[in-house]
Amino acid sequence: MQTKEVIDHIVNWLKDYAANAKMNGFVVGISGGIDSAVVSSLCAKTGLRTLCIELPIHQSQDQVTRAREHIEGLKKKFANVSDLEVDLTKTFDTFTKSVPDAEESPKVQLSLANVRARLRMTTLYYFAGLHNYLVAGTGNKVEDFGVGFFTKYGDGGVDLSPIADLLKSEVYELARELEVSNSIVTAAPTDGLFGDSRSDEDQIGASYDELEWAMQQAEAGKNEEEFTGREKEVFSIYQSRHRANKHKMVPIPVCEIPVHLK
Known part of the structure:
Protein backbone atom coordinates (compact mmCIF):
# COMPACT_ATOMS: atom_id res chain seq x y z
CA MET A 1 0.00 0.00 0.00
CA GLU A 201 -10.64 -11.42 19.56
CA ASP A 202 -12.14 -12.77 22.80
CA GLN A 203 -15.60 -11.79 21.57
CA ILE A 204 -15.30 -12.86 17.95
CA GLY A 205 -13.15 -15.95 18.40
CA ALA A 206 -10.60 -14.94 15.76
CA SER A 207 -7.93 -12.29 15.34
CA TYR A 208 -8.21 -9.50 12.76
CA ASP A 209 -5.41 -11.08 10.71
CA GLU A 210 -7.44 -14.29 10.59
CA LEU A 211 -10.63 -12.43 9.73
CA GLU A 212 -8.90 -10.55 6.92
CA TRP A 213 -7.79 -13.89 5.49
CA ALA A 214 -11.33 -15.26 5.76
CA MET A 215 -12.81 -12.15 4.15
CA GLN A 216 -10.45 -12.47 1.22
CA GLN A 217 -11.33 -16.17 0.82
CA ALA A 218 -15.06 -15.41 0.93
CA GLU A 219 -14.68 -12.64 -1.66
CA ALA A 220 -12.81 -15.13 -3.86
CA GLY A 221 -15.85 -17.43 -3.74
CA LYS A 222 -14.35 -20.11 -1.48
CA ASN A 223 -16.52 -22.24 0.80
CA GLU A 224 -16.00 -23.92 4.16
CA GLU A 225 -15.50 -27.41 2.74
CA GLU A 226 -12.26 -26.28 1.09
CA PHE A 227 -10.53 -25.77 4.45
CA THR A 228 -9.50 -27.88 7.43
CA GLY A 229 -8.40 -27.29 11.02
CA ARG A 230 -8.07 -23.72 12.25
CA GLU A 231 -8.64 -22.29 8.78
CA LYS A 232 -12.01 -24.02 8.59
CA GLU A 233 -12.92 -22.79 12.07
CA VAL A 234 -12.00 -19.18 11.26
CA PHE A 235 -13.81 -19.27 7.92
CA SER A 236 -16.91 -20.58 9.67
CA ILE A 237 -16.72 -17.81 12.29
CA TYR A 238 -16.42 -15.21 9.55
CA GLN A 239 -19.31 -16.59 7.50
CA SER A 240 -21.56 -16.94 10.53
CA ARG A 241 -20.90 -13.36 11.68
CA HIS A 242 -21.28 -12.00 8.15
CA ARG A 243 -24.66 -13.67 7.68
CA ALA A 244 -25.97 -12.68 11.11
CA ASN A 245 -24.92 -9.04 10.75
CA LYS A 246 -25.78 -8.52 7.10
CA HIS A 247 -28.66 -6.26 8.14
CA LYS A 248 -26.09 -3.74 9.43
CA MET A 249 -24.30 -3.56 6.09
CA VAL A 250 -27.20 -2.84 3.73
CA PRO A 251 -29.67 0.06 3.47
CA ILE A 252 -32.76 -0.06 5.66
CA PRO A 253 -35.41 -2.08 3.79
CA VAL A 254 -38.35 -0.01 2.60
CA CYS A 255 -41.73 -1.61 1.99
CA GLU A 256 -42.63 -0.29 -1.46
CA ILE A 257 -46.37 -0.04 -2.05
CA PRO A 258 -47.53 -1.17 -5.49
CA VAL A 259 -48.89 1.70 -7.60
CA HIS A 260 -52.28 -0.01 -7.99
CA LEU A 261 -52.73 0.06 -4.20
CA LYS A 262 -52.19 3.80 -3.89
Whole structure:
Protein backbone atom coordinates (compact mmCIF):
# COMPACT_ATOMS: atom_id res chain seq x y z
CA MET A 1 0.00 0.00 0.00
CA GLN A 2 1.21 3.52 -0.81
CA THR A 3 0.64 4.70 2.74
CA LYS A 4 1.48 8.41 2.37
CA GLU A 5 -0.62 8.67 -0.77
CA VAL A 6 -3.55 6.94 0.92
CA ILE A 7 -3.33 9.38 3.82
CA ASP A 8 -3.32 12.34 1.43
CA HIS A 9 -6.27 10.87 -0.46
CA ILE A 10 -8.36 10.45 2.71
CA VAL A 11 -7.45 13.92 4.02
CA ASN A 12 -8.45 15.54 0.71
CA TRP A 13 -11.64 13.46 0.62
CA LEU A 14 -12.54 14.67 4.12
CA LYS A 15 -11.88 18.30 3.19
CA ASP A 16 -13.92 18.07 0.00
CA TYR A 17 -16.83 16.37 1.74
CA ALA A 18 -16.94 18.99 4.50
CA ALA A 19 -16.73 21.84 1.99
CA ASN A 20 -19.52 20.41 -0.17
CA ALA A 21 -21.69 19.80 2.90
CA LYS A 22 -20.90 23.32 4.16
CA MET A 23 -19.74 21.94 7.51
CA ASN A 24 -17.10 23.45 9.78
CA GLY A 25 -15.16 20.37 10.86
CA PHE A 26 -15.36 16.98 12.51
CA VAL A 27 -16.16 15.36 15.83
CA VAL A 28 -14.53 12.04 16.74
CA GLY A 29 -15.13 9.80 19.73
CA ILE A 30 -11.75 8.83 21.17
CA SER A 31 -11.57 5.39 22.76
CA GLY A 32 -7.85 4.81 23.21
CA GLY A 33 -7.90 2.36 20.31
CA ILE A 34 -6.15 2.31 16.95
CA ASP A 35 -9.13 3.18 14.74
CA SER A 36 -10.21 6.34 16.55
CA ALA A 37 -6.57 7.43 16.84
CA VAL A 38 -6.08 7.13 13.08
CA VAL A 39 -9.38 8.80 12.17
CA SER A 40 -8.82 11.74 14.52
CA SER A 41 -5.30 12.17 13.12
CA LEU A 42 -6.64 12.20 9.57
CA CYS A 43 -9.32 14.73 10.49
CA ALA A 44 -6.72 16.91 12.21
CA LYS A 45 -4.57 16.91 9.08
CA THR A 46 -7.38 18.56 7.11
CA GLY A 47 -6.77 21.81 8.98
CA LEU A 48 -10.49 21.95 9.78
CA ARG A 49 -11.69 22.09 13.35
CA THR A 50 -11.52 18.66 14.94
CA LEU A 51 -13.23 18.01 18.26
CA CYS A 52 -12.01 14.89 20.07
CA ILE A 53 -14.40 13.67 22.74
CA GLU A 54 -13.76 11.09 25.44
CA LEU A 55 -16.97 9.31 26.44
CA PRO A 56 -16.16 7.04 29.39
CA ILE A 57 -18.77 4.67 30.80
CA HIS A 58 -17.20 2.60 33.60
CA GLN A 59 -14.07 2.68 31.43
CA SER A 60 -10.86 0.85 32.31
CA GLN A 61 -8.03 3.19 33.28
CA ASP A 62 -5.64 1.99 30.57
CA GLN A 63 -8.15 2.92 27.85
CA VAL A 64 -8.67 6.34 29.43
CA THR A 65 -4.92 6.91 29.70
CA ARG A 66 -4.28 6.00 26.06
CA ALA A 67 -7.11 8.23 24.88
CA ARG A 68 -5.83 11.22 26.84
CA GLU A 69 -2.26 10.71 25.71
CA HIS A 70 -3.38 10.59 22.10
CA ILE A 71 -5.48 13.74 22.39
CA GLU A 72 -2.69 15.68 24.08
CA GLY A 73 -0.29 14.58 21.35
CA LEU A 74 -2.70 15.75 18.64
CA LYS A 75 -3.22 19.11 20.33
CA LYS A 76 0.53 19.70 20.41
CA LYS A 77 0.78 19.00 16.67
CA PHE A 78 -2.39 20.65 15.42
CA ALA A 79 -3.82 24.01 16.50
CA ASN A 80 -7.22 23.06 15.04
CA VAL A 81 -7.75 20.21 17.55
CA SER A 82 -9.82 20.70 20.70
CA ASP A 83 -11.16 18.19 23.20
CA LEU A 84 -13.85 17.46 25.75
CA GLU A 85 -14.61 14.72 28.21
CA VAL A 86 -18.24 13.78 28.78
CA ASP A 87 -18.54 11.11 31.46
CA LEU A 88 -21.67 9.13 30.62
CA THR A 89 -21.36 6.70 33.53
CA LYS A 90 -24.22 8.23 35.56
CA THR A 91 -26.39 8.49 32.45
CA PHE A 92 -25.81 4.81 31.71
CA ASP A 93 -26.47 3.81 35.32
CA THR A 94 -29.72 5.80 35.32
CA PHE A 95 -30.82 3.99 32.17
CA THR A 96 -30.08 0.56 33.65
CA LYS A 97 -32.17 1.45 36.71
CA SER A 98 -35.04 2.68 34.52
CA VAL A 99 -35.60 -0.45 32.45
CA PRO A 100 -37.35 -3.55 33.86
CA ASP A 101 -35.13 -5.86 35.87
CA ALA A 102 -33.85 -8.83 33.92
CA GLU A 103 -31.70 -11.81 34.69
CA GLU A 104 -27.99 -11.28 34.14
CA SER A 105 -27.58 -13.11 30.85
CA PRO A 106 -25.47 -12.79 27.68
CA LYS A 107 -28.42 -11.12 25.95
CA VAL A 108 -28.80 -8.55 28.72
CA GLN A 109 -25.05 -7.87 28.71
CA LEU A 110 -25.01 -7.41 24.95
CA SER A 111 -28.06 -5.14 24.97
CA LEU A 112 -26.48 -2.95 27.64
CA ALA A 113 -23.19 -2.89 25.73
CA ASN A 114 -25.09 -1.58 22.72
CA VAL A 115 -26.77 1.03 24.93
CA ARG A 116 -23.30 2.36 25.78
CA ALA A 117 -22.48 2.77 22.09
CA ARG A 118 -25.81 4.48 21.39
CA LEU A 119 -25.40 6.91 24.28
CA ARG A 120 -22.02 7.86 22.84
CA MET A 121 -23.49 8.34 19.37
CA THR A 122 -26.19 10.62 20.77
CA THR A 123 -23.56 12.69 22.55
CA LEU A 124 -21.36 13.03 19.46
CA TYR A 125 -24.34 14.26 17.45
CA TYR A 126 -25.23 16.75 20.18
CA PHE A 127 -21.85 18.44 19.80
CA ALA A 128 -21.89 18.04 16.02
CA GLY A 129 -25.17 19.93 15.96
CA LEU A 130 -23.83 22.70 18.19
CA HIS A 131 -20.79 23.36 16.02
CA ASN A 132 -21.96 22.35 12.54
CA TYR A 133 -19.51 19.43 12.50
CA LEU A 134 -19.62 16.01 10.84
CA VAL A 135 -19.45 12.86 12.97
CA ALA A 136 -16.50 10.87 11.63
CA GLY A 137 -16.85 7.10 11.87
CA THR A 138 -14.01 4.88 13.05
CA GLY A 139 -15.02 1.52 11.58
CA ASN A 140 -12.62 -0.38 9.32
CA LYS A 141 -13.50 -2.69 6.41
CA VAL A 142 -13.41 -5.96 8.35
CA GLU A 143 -15.65 -4.58 11.09
CA ASP A 144 -18.09 -2.71 8.84
CA PHE A 145 -18.41 -5.06 5.87
CA GLY A 146 -16.88 -8.34 7.04
CA VAL A 147 -18.19 -9.46 10.41
CA GLY A 148 -20.38 -6.46 11.23
CA PHE A 149 -18.62 -5.91 14.54
CA PHE A 150 -20.26 -2.63 15.47
CA THR A 151 -23.45 -1.36 17.06
CA LYS A 152 -26.24 -0.39 14.71
CA TYR A 153 -27.07 3.27 15.44
CA GLY A 154 -24.18 3.30 17.91
CA ASP A 155 -20.65 3.48 16.54
CA GLY A 156 -22.32 2.66 13.21
CA GLY A 157 -24.27 5.93 13.38
CA VAL A 158 -21.96 8.39 11.60
CA ASP A 159 -21.92 10.97 8.81
CA LEU A 160 -18.93 9.60 6.92
CA SER A 161 -16.45 6.72 7.19
CA PRO A 162 -12.83 7.64 6.35
CA ILE A 163 -11.24 4.21 6.93
CA ALA A 164 -14.08 1.81 6.06
CA ASP A 165 -12.29 0.72 2.86
CA LEU A 166 -9.13 -0.22 4.79
CA LEU A 167 -8.41 -3.59 6.36
CA LYS A 168 -7.26 -3.57 9.97
CA SER A 169 -3.66 -4.30 8.92
CA GLU A 170 -3.81 -1.26 6.63
CA VAL A 171 -5.10 0.89 9.48
CA TYR A 172 -1.99 -0.11 11.42
CA GLU A 173 0.16 0.97 8.47
CA LEU A 174 -1.49 4.39 8.52
CA ALA A 175 -1.05 4.59 12.30
CA ARG A 176 2.70 4.11 12.03
CA GLU A 177 2.98 6.74 9.31
CA LEU A 178 0.82 9.14 11.35
CA GLU A 179 3.04 8.52 14.39
CA VAL A 180 0.24 7.22 16.58
CA SER A 181 1.69 6.37 20.00
CA ASN A 182 3.13 2.90 20.50
CA SER A 183 0.87 2.25 23.50
CA ILE A 184 -2.14 2.43 21.16
CA VAL A 185 -0.51 0.50 18.29
CA THR A 186 0.42 -2.41 20.58
CA ALA A 187 -2.80 -2.51 22.63
CA ALA A 188 -5.16 -5.43 22.03
CA PRO A 189 -8.18 -4.15 20.04
CA THR A 190 -11.30 -3.86 22.19
CA ASP A 191 -14.67 -2.18 21.84
CA GLY A 192 -14.59 -1.35 25.58
CA LEU A 193 -18.34 -1.85 25.86
CA PHE A 194 -18.44 -4.39 28.68
CA GLY A 195 -16.42 -2.66 31.39
CA ASP A 196 -13.87 -5.46 31.54
CA SER A 197 -10.69 -6.52 29.76
CA ARG A 198 -12.22 -8.66 27.00
CA SER A 199 -10.70 -8.00 23.58
CA ASP A 200 -12.33 -8.07 20.16
CA GLU A 201 -10.64 -11.42 19.56
CA ASP A 202 -12.14 -12.77 22.80
CA GLN A 203 -15.60 -11.79 21.57
CA ILE A 204 -15.30 -12.86 17.95
CA GLY A 205 -13.15 -15.95 18.40
CA ALA A 206 -10.60 -14.94 15.76
CA SER A 207 -7.93 -12.29 15.34
CA TYR A 208 -8.21 -9.50 12.76
CA ASP A 209 -5.41 -11.08 10.71
CA GLU A 210 -7.44 -14.29 10.59
CA LEU A 211 -10.63 -12.43 9.73
CA GLU A 212 -8.90 -10.55 6.92
CA TRP A 213 -7.79 -13.89 5.49
CA ALA A 214 -11.33 -15.26 5.76
CA MET A 215 -12.81 -12.15 4.15
CA GLN A 216 -10.45 -12.47 1.22
CA GLN A 217 -11.33 -16.17 0.82
CA ALA A 218 -15.06 -15.41 0.93
CA GLU A 219 -14.68 -12.64 -1.66
CA ALA A 220 -12.81 -15.13 -3.86
CA GLY A 221 -15.85 -17.43 -3.74
CA LYS A 222 -14.35 -20.11 -1.48
CA ASN A 223 -16.52 -22.24 0.80
CA GLU A 224 -16.00 -23.92 4.16
CA GLU A 225 -15.50 -27.41 2.74
CA GLU A 226 -12.26 -26.28 1.09
CA PHE A 227 -10.53 -25.77 4.45
CA THR A 228 -9.50 -27.88 7.43
CA GLY A 229 -8.40 -27.29 11.02
CA ARG A 230 -8.07 -23.72 12.25
CA GLU A 231 -8.64 -22.29 8.78
CA LYS A 232 -12.01 -24.02 8.59
CA GLU A 233 -12.92 -22.79 12.07
CA VAL A 234 -12.00 -19.18 11.26
CA PHE A 235 -13.81 -19.27 7.92
CA SER A 236 -16.91 -20.58 9.67
CA ILE A 237 -16.72 -17.81 12.29
CA TYR A 238 -16.42 -15.21 9.55
CA GLN A 239 -19.31 -16.59 7.50
CA SER A 240 -21.56 -16.94 10.53
CA ARG A 241 -20.90 -13.36 11.68
CA HIS A 242 -21.28 -12.00 8.15
CA ARG A 243 -24.66 -13.67 7.68
CA ALA A 244 -25.97 -12.68 11.11
CA ASN A 245 -24.92 -9.04 10.75
CA LYS A 246 -25.78 -8.52 7.10
CA HIS A 247 -28.66 -6.26 8.14
CA LYS A 248 -26.09 -3.74 9.43
CA MET A 249 -24.30 -3.56 6.09
CA VAL A 250 -27.20 -2.84 3.73
CA PRO A 251 -29.67 0.06 3.47
CA ILE A 252 -32.76 -0.06 5.66
CA PRO A 253 -35.41 -2.08 3.79
CA VAL A 254 -38.35 -0.01 2.60
CA CYS A 255 -41.73 -1.61 1.99
CA GLU A 256 -42.63 -0.29 -1.46
CA ILE A 257 -46.37 -0.04 -2.05
CA PRO A 258 -47.53 -1.17 -5.49
CA VAL A 259 -48.89 1.70 -7.60
CA HIS A 260 -52.28 -0.01 -7.99
CA LEU A 261 -52.73 0.06 -4.20
CA LYS A 262 -52.19 3.80 -3.89
